[in-house]
Amino acid sequence: MNAAGVCDYTRADLDAMQNSSAASFVTKSATVSPREGNPEPRYRDTAWGSINSMGLPNFGLSYYLSYVSQAQQEQPEKTYFVSISGFSAEDDVALLNQIYQSDFNGIIELNLSCPNVVGKPQTGYDFETVAHVLDTVFAQFTRLPLGVKLPPYFDLVHFDQMAAILNRYPLAYVNSVNSIGNGLLVNPHSETVLIKPKHGLGGIGGAYLKPTALANVFAFRQRLKPEIQIIGTGGVQSGVDVFEHILCGADMVQVGTALHQEGVAVFERLTRELRNIMAGKGYRKIDDFKGKLKTLD
Ligand SMILES: O=C1NC(=O)NC(C(=O)O)N1
Numbered sequence: 449m450n451a452a453g454v455c456d457y458t459r460a461d462l463d464a465m466q467n468s469s470a471a472s473f474v475t476k477s478a479t480v481s482p483r484e485g486n487p488e489p490r491y492r493d494t495a496w497g498s499i500n501s502m503g504l505p506n507f508g509l510s511y512y513l514s515y516v517s518q519a520q521q522e523q524p525e526k527t528y529f530v531s532i533s534g535f536s537a538e539d540d541v542a543l544l545n546q547i548y549q550s551d552f553n554g555i556i557e558l559n560l561s562c563p564n565v566v567g568k569p570q571t572g573y574d575f576e577t578v579a580h581v582l583d584t585v586f587a588q589f590t591r592l593p594l595g596v597k598l599p600p601y602f603d604l605v606h607f608d609q610m611a612a613i614l615n616r617y618p619l620a621y622v623n624s625v626n627s628i629g630n631g632l633l634v635n636p637h638s639e640t641v642l643i644k645p646k647h648g649l650g651g652i653g654g655a656y657l658k659p660t661a662l663a664n665v666f667a668f669r670q671r672l673k674p675e676i677q678i679i680g681t682g683g684v685q686s687g688v689d690v691f692e693h694i695l696c697g698a699d700m701v702q703v704g705t706a707l708h709q710e711g712v713a714v715f716e717r718l719t720r721e722l723r724n725i726m727a728g729k730g731y732r733k734i735d736d737f738k739g740k741l742k743t744l745d
Pocket residue numbers: 453477500501502503504505559561562563564565626627651652
């Protein structure tokens with residue numbers, strides 16, 4: 449499926465996802481009020497991936513809930529995801545109330561990791577706030593499955609601390625990772641940054657991101673209780689990358705930068721390439737290799 453923020457902003461984007469061979473889609477992270485987002489240019493592709501500082505532009509939660517309501521009727525066999533991104537626990541409660549009062553019957557993705565709203569830190573790096581938000585959310589909202597979109601972590605102690613917090617809640621899944629926040633890409637010819645917001649700093653995606661994404665999927669799989677599934681996101685450009693995410697423990701894989709660069713045809717290509725890899729290795733189903741990465745211990 450798509451990673452939140454890619455091919456999910458407008459009805460046309462979501463139609464493209466709905467009519468593709470992707471198993472599902474997630475809608476652009478919705479905030480309490482619709483947002484214009486950051487000034488352009490705010491997204492750039494490179495040979496190795498992408499940089500973005502979109503700033504959570506979105507048409508508001510009701511726009512996406514009404515789209516999913518229609519999609520649920522058209523293709524009821526699919527389970528859809530709606531992403532929300534409050535700037536406080538109270539925001540998240542307000543967004544969840546709106547979802548619970550609608551006919552939405554899919555999965556909620558709570559984005560704890562947008563790095564691009566000036567003045568708003570990435571919640572996922574503030575462990576106490578993560579615990580407070582999840583305490584507040586799960587005290588009231590347990591009917592619909594809910595997962596969290598996490599930023600990448602880079603320290604084993606942080607994996608331990610976050611897993612200890614996450615294991616306290618009835619989470620449906622953890623989605624690792626969001627972009628690497630506040631990276632910088634420059635154009636050496638013009639001696640200029642690529643994007644306008646934040647003097648050129650933005651979230652890094654694509655091939656740059658894969659080693660970090662695989663490490664986060666693998667580390668959380670080792671630490672999280674088995675009831676919490678894992679969505680692997682980051683650096684998926686080929687069937688091999690999908691295979692590696694699953695080998696590290698991903699139950700589902702999302703595609704961001706490569707989807708932005710190639711369009712929804714990427715899903716058929718990735719699926720075909722994964723099938724060929726599995727056939728070559730004699731694997732008949734995902735469980736034959738999911739989470740079975742070998743270490744040299
Ligand atoms: O969570 C997010 N991650 C990103 O890399 N960019 C978007 C955004 O800026 O809206 N949000």
